[in-house]
Amino acid sequence: MAISALELAKYILNKSDKELSNLELQKTLYFTELDYIENFNEHLIADDFEAWQYGPVVREVYGEYRNYGANSIDKPEKETLLGLDEKKLEVINQSIEKCNKKSYWKLVEESHRDGGAWKKSFKEGKKEIISKALIKQEAKNNNGF
Template identity: 35%
Template sequence: MTVRIDDAAQHLCAKSDWKLSNLQLQKIIYMADMNFVGKYGERLVNEDFEAWDYGPVLPSLYHKCKAFGAKSVPPVFWGADDISDTREGEMLDLAWERLKSLSPGQLVETTHSDLGAWVRRYAPGAKQIKILSQDMIDEYDRRSDHASR
Protein backbone atom coordinates (compact mmCIF):
# COMPACT_ATOMS: atom_id res chain seq x y z
CA MET A 1 0.00 0.00 0.00
CA THR A 2 1.44 3.37 -0.96
CA VAL A 3 0.84 6.09 1.63
CA ARG A 4 0.11 9.77 1.14
CA ILE A 5 2.95 12.25 1.65
CA ASP A 6 1.13 13.82 4.60
CA ASP A 7 0.82 10.40 6.30
CA ALA A 8 4.56 9.76 5.98
CA ALA A 9 5.51 13.31 7.03
CA GLN A 10 3.18 13.29 10.06
CA HIS A 11 4.58 9.90 11.11
CA LEU A 12 8.22 11.05 10.93
CA CYS A 13 7.65 14.46 12.48
CA ALA A 14 5.78 12.92 15.41
CA LYS A 15 8.56 10.32 15.80
CA SER A 16 11.11 13.17 16.00
CA ASP A 17 8.99 15.03 18.56
CA TRP A 18 8.42 17.70 15.87
CA LYS A 19 12.10 18.59 15.56
CA LEU A 20 12.63 17.91 11.82
CA SER A 21 13.21 20.66 9.27
CA ASN A 22 11.80 20.47 5.75
CA LEU A 23 15.22 19.38 4.45
CA GLN A 24 15.63 16.64 7.06
CA LEU A 25 12.10 15.41 6.45
CA GLN A 26 12.67 15.24 2.68
CA LYS A 27 15.93 13.30 2.99
CA ILE A 28 14.68 10.78 5.56
CA ILE A 29 11.50 10.09 3.57
CA TYR A 30 13.64 9.68 0.44
CA MET A 31 15.93 7.12 2.07
CA ALA A 32 12.92 5.23 3.48
CA ASP A 33 11.21 5.25 0.07
CA MET A 34 14.38 4.13 -1.72
CA ASN A 35 14.81 1.23 0.72
CA PHE A 36 11.11 0.37 0.52
CA VAL A 37 10.99 0.22 -3.28
CA GLY A 38 14.28 -1.69 -3.31
CA LYS A 39 13.01 -4.25 -0.84
CA TYR A 40 9.34 -4.59 -1.85
CA GLY A 41 9.25 -3.36 -5.46
CA GLU A 42 6.63 -0.73 -4.71
CA ARG A 43 6.78 2.88 -3.63
CA LEU A 44 6.31 3.98 -0.04
CA VAL A 45 4.80 7.37 -0.96
CA ASN A 46 2.35 8.41 -3.67
CA GLU A 47 4.46 11.10 -5.34
CA ASP A 48 7.71 11.02 -7.30
CA PHE A 49 10.79 12.71 -5.94
CA GLU A 50 12.46 15.28 -8.18
CA ALA A 51 16.22 15.95 -8.47
CA TRP A 52 16.59 19.50 -7.10
CA ASP A 53 19.75 21.37 -6.08
CA TYR A 54 19.75 20.08 -2.51
CA GLY A 55 18.86 16.52 -3.42
CA PRO A 56 15.67 14.51 -3.85
CA VAL A 57 12.55 16.58 -3.12
CA LEU A 58 8.84 15.84 -2.95
CA PRO A 59 7.47 19.08 -4.44
CA SER A 60 4.13 19.03 -2.60
CA LEU A 61 5.86 18.51 0.75
CA TYR A 62 8.41 21.22 -0.03
CA HIS A 63 5.69 23.76 -0.79
CA LYS A 64 3.72 22.82 2.33
CA CYS A 65 6.80 23.23 4.57
CA LYS A 66 8.97 25.91 2.86
CA ALA A 67 7.60 28.73 5.02
CA PHE A 68 9.35 27.17 8.04
CA GLY A 69 12.81 27.45 6.43
CA ALA A 70 15.41 25.57 8.46
CA LYS A 71 13.15 25.56 11.55
CA SER A 72 11.21 22.52 12.72
CA VAL A 73 8.05 21.72 10.80
CA PRO A 74 5.03 22.07 13.13
CA PRO A 75 1.90 19.89 12.94
CA VAL A 76 0.53 21.01 9.55
CA PHE A 77 -0.50 17.63 8.14
CA TRP A 78 -4.25 17.89 8.70
CA GLY A 79 -6.16 14.68 8.15
CA ALA A 80 -3.07 12.47 8.05
CA ASP A 81 -3.72 8.80 8.72
CA ASP A 82 -1.87 6.83 11.39
CA ILE A 83 0.47 4.45 9.56
CA SER A 84 2.26 3.12 12.66
CA ASP A 85 1.25 -0.51 12.15
CA THR A 86 2.08 -0.70 8.44
CA ARG A 87 5.18 -1.77 6.47
CA GLU A 88 5.50 1.87 5.39
CA GLY A 89 5.47 3.09 8.98
CA GLU A 90 8.03 0.46 9.96
CA MET A 91 10.34 1.50 7.09
CA LEU A 92 10.05 5.16 8.15
CA ASP A 93 10.88 4.13 11.74
CA LEU A 94 13.95 2.24 10.52
CA ALA A 95 15.10 5.23 8.44
CA TRP A 96 14.57 7.52 11.45
CA GLU A 97 16.63 5.25 13.72
CA ARG A 98 19.48 5.06 11.18
CA LEU A 99 19.52 8.74 10.21
CA LYS A 100 18.34 10.75 13.24
CA SER A 101 21.86 11.53 14.43
CA LEU A 102 22.96 12.99 11.06
CA SER A 103 23.08 16.74 10.55
CA PRO A 104 21.17 18.30 7.64
CA GLY A 105 24.49 18.59 5.78
CA GLN A 106 25.27 14.91 6.35
CA LEU A 107 21.80 13.96 5.09
CA VAL A 108 22.45 15.98 1.92
CA GLU A 109 25.79 14.17 1.50
CA THR A 110 23.99 10.84 1.88
CA THR A 111 21.44 11.58 -0.83
CA HIS A 112 24.13 13.14 -3.08
CA SER A 113 26.22 9.95 -2.97
CA ASP A 114 27.74 8.62 -6.18
CA LEU A 115 25.72 5.48 -5.41
CA GLY A 116 22.46 7.45 -5.56
CA ALA A 117 19.71 8.10 -8.08
CA TRP A 118 19.86 11.87 -7.53
CA VAL A 119 23.35 12.21 -9.01
CA ARG A 120 22.21 10.39 -12.15
CA ARG A 121 19.18 12.64 -12.70
CA TYR A 122 20.34 16.02 -11.42
CA ALA A 123 20.79 18.97 -13.79
CA PRO A 124 21.89 22.21 -12.01
CA GLY A 125 19.00 24.62 -11.48
CA ALA A 126 16.46 22.32 -13.15
CA LYS A 127 13.20 21.30 -11.56
CA GLN A 128 10.60 18.71 -12.56
CA ILE A 129 13.23 16.05 -13.32
CA LYS A 130 11.66 12.97 -11.77
CA ILE A 131 13.63 10.30 -9.94
CA LEU A 132 11.96 7.15 -11.23
CA SER A 133 11.19 4.05 -9.19
CA GLN A 134 13.73 2.10 -11.26
CA ASP A 135 16.37 4.73 -10.40
CA MET A 136 15.64 4.11 -6.72
CA ILE A 137 15.76 0.32 -7.13
CA ASP A 138 19.14 0.68 -8.85
CA GLU A 139 20.35 2.90 -5.99
CA TYR A 140 19.16 0.34 -3.45
CA ASP A 141 21.10 -2.38 -5.30
CA ARG A 142 24.26 -0.23 -5.54
CA ARG A 143 24.11 0.68 -1.85
CA SER A 144 23.52 -2.97 -0.91
CA ASP A 145 26.46 -4.10 -3.05
CA HIS A 146 28.66 -1.37 -1.57
CA ALA A 147 27.70 -2.28 2.01
CA SER A 148 28.50 -5.96 1.47
CA ARG A 149 32.10 -5.23 0.46
Protein backbone atom coordinates (compact mmCIF):
# COMPACT_ATOMS: atom_id res chain seq x y z
CA MET A 1 0.00 0.00 0.00
CA ALA A 2 1.82 3.10 -1.23
CA ILE A 3 1.17 6.38 0.58
CA SER A 4 1.23 10.00 -0.53
CA ALA A 5 4.59 11.74 -0.43
CA LEU A 6 2.99 14.72 1.31
CA GLU A 7 1.74 12.50 4.16
CA LEU A 8 5.20 10.95 4.51
CA ALA A 9 6.78 14.43 4.39
CA LYS A 10 4.62 15.56 7.31
CA TYR A 11 5.55 12.39 9.21
CA ILE A 12 9.27 13.02 8.52
CA LEU A 13 9.02 16.63 9.67
CA ASN A 14 7.45 15.48 12.95
CA LYS A 15 9.91 12.63 13.56
CA SER A 16 13.08 14.47 12.53
CA ASP A 17 15.59 15.32 15.28
CA LYS A 18 16.62 18.45 13.42
CA GLU A 19 14.84 21.13 11.45
CA LEU A 20 14.78 20.36 7.74
CA SER A 21 14.93 22.56 4.66
CA ASN A 22 12.91 21.61 1.59
CA LEU A 23 16.05 20.11 0.02
CA GLU A 24 16.79 17.99 3.11
CA LEU A 25 13.17 16.89 3.26
CA GLN A 26 13.28 15.78 -0.39
CA LYS A 27 16.46 13.79 0.19
CA THR A 28 14.98 12.16 3.29
CA LEU A 29 11.87 11.20 1.29
CA TYR A 30 14.04 9.64 -1.41
CA PHE A 31 16.37 7.71 0.87
CA THR A 32 13.40 6.51 2.93
CA GLU A 33 11.88 5.20 -0.31
CA LEU A 34 15.13 3.35 -1.13
CA ASP A 35 15.39 1.82 2.35
CA TYR A 36 11.74 0.78 2.27
CA ILE A 37 12.13 -0.93 -1.13
CA GLU A 38 15.30 -2.63 0.04
CA ASN A 39 13.47 -4.06 3.08
CA PHE A 40 10.02 -4.82 1.68
CA ASN A 41 10.52 -5.05 -2.11
CA GLU A 42 7.71 -2.56 -2.70
CA HIS A 43 7.36 1.19 -3.10
CA LEU A 44 6.37 3.27 -0.09
CA ILE A 45 5.55 6.47 -1.98
CA ALA A 46 2.76 6.59 -4.55
CA ASP A 47 3.94 9.86 -6.14
CA ASP A 48 6.65 10.13 -8.78
CA PHE A 49 10.08 11.58 -8.11
CA GLU A 50 11.48 13.95 -10.73
CA ALA A 51 15.17 14.48 -11.54
CA TRP A 52 15.86 18.10 -10.60
CA GLN A 53 19.26 19.79 -10.45
CA TYR A 54 19.93 18.98 -6.79
CA GLY A 55 18.46 15.50 -6.84
CA PRO A 56 15.14 13.64 -6.72
CA VAL A 57 12.10 15.81 -5.95
CA VAL A 58 8.40 15.12 -5.44
CA ARG A 59 6.79 18.16 -7.05
CA GLU A 60 3.75 18.27 -4.73
CA VAL A 61 5.93 18.28 -1.61
CA TYR A 62 8.20 20.93 -3.10
CA GLY A 63 5.16 23.07 -3.87
CA GLU A 64 3.79 22.69 -0.36
CA TYR A 65 6.98 23.96 1.27
CA ARG A 66 8.66 26.15 -1.39
CA ASN A 67 7.77 29.38 0.44
CA TYR A 68 10.32 28.41 3.10
CA GLY A 69 13.13 28.77 0.54
CA ALA A 70 16.31 27.39 2.09
CA ASN A 71 14.97 27.95 5.62
CA SER A 72 13.80 25.23 7.99
CA ILE A 73 10.21 24.06 7.58
CA ASP A 74 7.93 24.37 10.62
CA LYS A 75 6.84 21.09 12.17
CA PRO A 76 3.20 20.26 11.45
CA GLU A 77 0.74 21.03 14.27
CA LYS A 78 -0.47 17.47 14.65
CA GLU A 79 1.20 14.11 14.28
CA THR A 80 0.70 12.28 11.01
CA LEU A 81 -0.24 8.62 11.24
CA LEU A 82 0.77 6.56 8.23
CA GLY A 83 -1.30 3.48 9.04
CA LEU A 84 1.66 1.14 8.63
CA ASP A 85 2.72 -1.72 10.88
CA GLU A 86 5.53 -1.38 13.44
CA LYS A 87 8.13 -3.12 11.28
CA LYS A 88 7.55 -0.71 8.40
CA LEU A 89 7.53 2.34 10.67
CA GLU A 90 10.81 1.16 12.20
CA VAL A 91 12.50 1.13 8.77
CA ILE A 92 11.10 4.60 8.02
CA ASN A 93 12.23 5.96 11.40
CA GLN A 94 15.74 4.50 10.98
CA SER A 95 16.01 6.09 7.55
CA ILE A 96 14.98 9.50 8.94
CA GLU A 97 17.58 9.10 11.69
CA LYS A 98 20.32 8.23 9.15
CA CYS A 99 19.47 11.27 7.02
CA ASN A 100 19.44 13.55 10.08
CA LYS A 101 23.08 12.65 10.74
CA LYS A 102 24.23 13.67 7.26
CA SER A 103 25.02 17.15 6.03
CA TYR A 104 22.98 18.89 3.38
CA TRP A 105 25.72 18.43 0.75
CA LYS A 106 26.43 14.80 1.70
CA LEU A 107 22.76 14.03 0.98
CA VAL A 108 23.01 15.78 -2.42
CA GLU A 109 26.20 13.88 -3.23
CA GLU A 110 24.64 10.53 -2.33
CA SER A 111 21.51 11.21 -4.37
CA HIS A 112 23.75 11.96 -7.40
CA ARG A 113 25.86 8.80 -7.19
CA ASP A 114 26.97 6.99 -10.33
CA GLY A 115 24.57 4.27 -11.38
CA GLY A 116 21.74 5.79 -9.32
CA ALA A 117 18.25 6.49 -10.61
CA TRP A 118 18.73 10.30 -10.52
CA LYS A 119 21.99 10.11 -12.51
CA LYS A 120 20.31 7.94 -15.16
CA SER A 121 17.30 10.30 -15.41
CA PHE A 122 18.68 13.84 -15.06
CA LYS A 123 18.70 16.06 -18.15
CA GLU A 124 19.94 19.64 -17.81
CA GLY A 125 17.08 22.15 -17.95
CA LYS A 126 14.36 19.48 -17.68
CA LYS A 127 12.51 17.83 -14.83
CA GLU A 128 12.15 14.25 -16.01
CA ILE A 129 10.20 11.67 -14.03
CA ILE A 130 12.48 9.04 -12.51
CA SER A 131 10.92 5.69 -13.33
CA LYS A 132 9.85 3.54 -10.41
CA ALA A 133 11.79 0.67 -12.02
CA LEU A 134 15.05 2.68 -11.85
CA ILE A 135 14.39 3.60 -8.22
CA LYS A 136 13.75 -0.06 -7.38
CA GLN A 137 16.93 -1.04 -9.22
CA GLU A 138 18.96 1.53 -7.23
CA ALA A 139 17.49 0.27 -3.96
CA LYS A 140 18.39 -3.31 -4.82
CA ASN A 141 21.85 -2.60 -6.27
CA ASN A 142 23.64 -0.10 -4.15
CA ASN A 143 21.67 1.36 -1.32
CA GLY A 144 24.64 1.21 1.00
CA PHE A 145 23.82 4.78 1.91
